Amino acid sequence: MGKAYDVMAATCPSRTVLHRIGARWTVFVVTALEERPMRFVELKTRIQGITPKVLTETLRALETDGLVKRIDRSGKLPHVEYELTDLGRSLGVPLQAVREWAESHVPEITEAQERAARS
Amino acid sequence: MGKAYDVMAATCPSRTVLHRIGARWTVFVVTALEERPMRFVELKTRIQGITPKVLTETLRALETDGLVKRIDRSGKLPHVEYELTDLGRSLGVPLQAVREWAESHVPEITEAQERAARS
């Protein structure tokens, strides 16, 4: 009874999953929605620098993968909320660790880069 | 004393770091080297599907960022080893979590994708 999936194998479907996770804006959207469910514009505001097109694409992809749920509460006015599914919330855990690692090791990496640039 | 770095900020350097982590093959190389230091060809064998060019580029980037150390043990014959630095090993922790998440949630995601395809 070995591992069912192994990212080291060229054709393992887990690679596709990893690819999705690694997509440019996935970590941002998941992180934002971990805080609380949000509307489109809230997400756009919270995630500085993201464009509406890319936000839409990212949300659609996450929806397709079952990580985000789109809830249409429109009455007369459009009103859409996005929230993490249980699966999405479970992804939030490892992603948060990565994010925190990034935020807390900026100086080391910057220094290493400068050292490399000088030599 | 707020957070020093915040990935949600458009110009925060942590975004660059995150971008590097998210690079296509970073997780594979770090994962492989977590096992033990390896030579070029060993890495190429272990990480199925990676081409020498891309492996080289990934290793150079990780070197530049201070995550991997290149050790030239060449005598008459070329002999180069790559090993994680302490910084690289520390990154290995959150990356392993992501990798394990990917490997262990393939079915849920595949099902979600099929459901989405049908509707």
Add this chain to the structure above:
DNA sequence: CAGAATCCCCACGGATACTG
């Protein structure tokens, strides 16, 4: 063995403008 050199390409993402 450990790469370097080329060539190539398209998919990811960015900018901008527009709409129900």
Add this chain to the structure above:
DNA sequence: CAGTATCCGTGGGGATTCTG
């Protein structure tokens, strides 16, 4: 508000071949 619609570029990555 919640997106679409276009257009566009680019660089990350792939395939292949060659070399000290």
